[in-house]
Amino acid sequence: MTTRTTPSALGTLPFAGHAPRMLRDPLRFLSSLPAQGDLVDIQLGTMKVTVVCDRELTRQLLLADDICDKGGPWYDRIRETIGNGLVTCPHHVHRRQRRLIQPSFHPSRLPGYARTMVSRATAVSDGWHDGQVIDVPPLMLTLSMRALLQNLFSSALDPQTAQDAIDDLRTILRAIHRRTMLPPALNRLPTVGNRRYHAAGQRLRRNLQTVIAGQRQAGKDYGDLLSAMLSARDTADDGSESALADAEISDQLITFFAAGSETMANILSWTLYLLSRHPEIEQRLHAEVDSVLAGSSPACLDDLDRLPFLNRVMRETLRLYPPVWMVTREVTAETTLSGHAIPAGSAIMLSPYLLHRQSDVYPDPERFDPDRWDSAHCPQPPRHAFIPFGLGPRKCIGDQYGMALAALALATFSSRWQLSALSDAEVRPVAHTSLTPAALRLRAIERPLHPLPRR
Ligand code: HEM
Incomplete structure (x- = not known):
């Protein structure tokens, strides 16, 4: 041929x-x-x-x-x-890792993870005052990291270690893009940035090791991701059983942070941005959230089934600003x-x-139009034309976690606040490891309470 x-x-x-x-x-x-x-x-x-x-x-x-x-x-x-965690490992070790990690994301654990996010998002929302200007991307990153940290280790981290872990992870996340773009020789130079990056990595792994050892010794299920990883067992084709070693768990924990915190923060930031530019869509979202949450109760996982418009808003945001804007592979x-x-x-x-911008599937692809996801009125795109979480065996393992928790955070903010644009200026996406808004400041305006009965 x-x-x-x-x-x-x-x-x-x-x-x-x-x-x-x-x-x-x-x-x-x-x-x-x-x-x-x-x-x-x-x-x-x-x-x-x-x-x-x-x-x-x-x-x-x-x-x-x-x-x-x-x-x-x-x-x-x-x-x-x-x-060498789940995101980066090659094919020949992937299946074993995936089987061992899948139980950490079992749907039965999701309500617990969701409660963490709602209480964290409520604390953020309670901290705002009417008229306050919010620097959205760093705040959403802190929120996603804190929720993830708590879901990884439950309450095992003292406040200082938790803060150290967040600082170290921020340093590492900032370095990832630079280090993958620069030639290896430059990464080995003893510059301030390189020294800081190595110190952050060492402290983080030391702290993770202490937590893993402590939780392994306690031998209890705390309902967190780490407990599930510690108890997971895999049976190979020859009948031999294996578990994740401490060093493997440490890689997975850092992987979850790298894969899960910026992506979730960015989807939240972009949704708030798009809502601020489309007041008519924001009003429809507020009406739906008010009718489901009744203006007072904290959101919970079950509410998401009753928030179809919110779900469409998030899907449309993922279409326009998929946090993972590109992936790479090597043909072997x-x-x-x-x-x-x-x-x-x-x-x-x-x-x-x-x-996500192919006009044969998405008419007027640059337009923010959550209604295009209304299957009762619009033909839906083929499944492989919408791949914010990837596709196939390497599809995101945290897709449900990410979508559900981001949706609950959005519902929590929307039940009390309108976040409005300071100007008409468009926000530029910065395409590093994840698609991040270059800068996004919004004004928090407190909404009148809606004393509707909870459905
Ligand atoms: C809205 C948020 C998220 C988006 C848009 C997203 C997107 C993606 C994408 C596109 C992939 C596939 C990458 C590839 O094919 O090379 C992926 C893989 C992965 N994601 Fe996510 N992700 C999100 C949230 C999360 C969260 C919260 C976690 C964990 C806590 C997570 C953990 C992972 C892992 C471990 C993989 C590798 C899966 C494998 O290879 O088996 N992600 N993600």
Whole structure:
């Protein structure tokens, strides 16, 4: 069979290739590629990366995790930072890890995790005063981190250790993007940033080790993610049983933080941003929340079934601003994709951001329109055209946790506050490891109470 050559993206520069465009404005650059083909090669310095612009090819690659694996220089560097946990581990160890971690996210544990989020979000909302200007992204990051920390370790952390863990994680999260972009030699220089990053990593792992050892010795189920990981057992095909070792658990805990805190914070920040720019949608959301929460009771997991509009608002936000805007893979065995030969060792980039803006599936794709998710009135997109949590065996393990807890935080804020824009200026997304609002300040305006009876 004859195979075709993958086209190279336009606008390459000598030596640097497309790296300057990719670094300056990756979303704009990526958005220019679908017009050039289903598969387009870009050159990032010396590295060639094939960008997949078609949803069917994206689906095929994400399902074939044996030959489209988590490998290559990007994963090598991210492993140095967050270890070899579920997000970064290669295919040959993934299934065992996934089986051992799945019980931590069992639906029966979700109500407990949800209560933590609601009490944390209520504390945030109680701390606001009428007219206060809120710096949204850092506040949502603190909220997501604190809720996650409590759900990981229940009450095992004293306040100082919890604060240290949050500070260390912030330092590590800030460093991830820089360290995966810079050449390894620069990461080894004894700069202030590199020293701070190493010190944060060492202190965090020391603290995690103490908590893991303490909880292992206690041998109790505290209802948290760590208890579930400590008691998980896996039976291999040969009948041998294994459990997660302390070092593996430590990698998983850091992985959950890296994968779960910024993503949740960003989905909350973007939702608040979009609501502030669409008052008519915000009013409909407030009306729904008022009728379900009756203006006083804290939200709980069961309420989410009665908040369909809130759910649509969040889905539409995930469509427009998928926190994980791109993922990368390495092809480990030569393969053919839509007539193009892809040699072993090729680096692949797949992008939820690109797929979520395909106008054949999403008419007027830039428009914030939660009603497009109303299945009674609009044809729904094919499942693989909406992939904010990925697809296939490597799909997000925290998808229900993330969606439910973010929805409950939003319901909690909306039941009491309107968060309004300070100006008409559009907020720019910054595409680092996660898609973050460049800056977002909103004014909290206290809403009149709605003394409707709870349904
Ligand atoms: C709204 C929030 C979230 C979004 C948008 C999101 C998105 C994603 C995406 C797109 C992937 C697939 C990455 C790939 O294919 O390379 C993924 C994987 C993963 N996510 Fe999430 N995530 C979110 C929340 C969370 C939370 C809260 C946790 C944990 C507490 C979490 C833990 C993970 C893990 C462990 C994986 C790797 C799964 C595997 O390979 O088996 N995520 N996430």
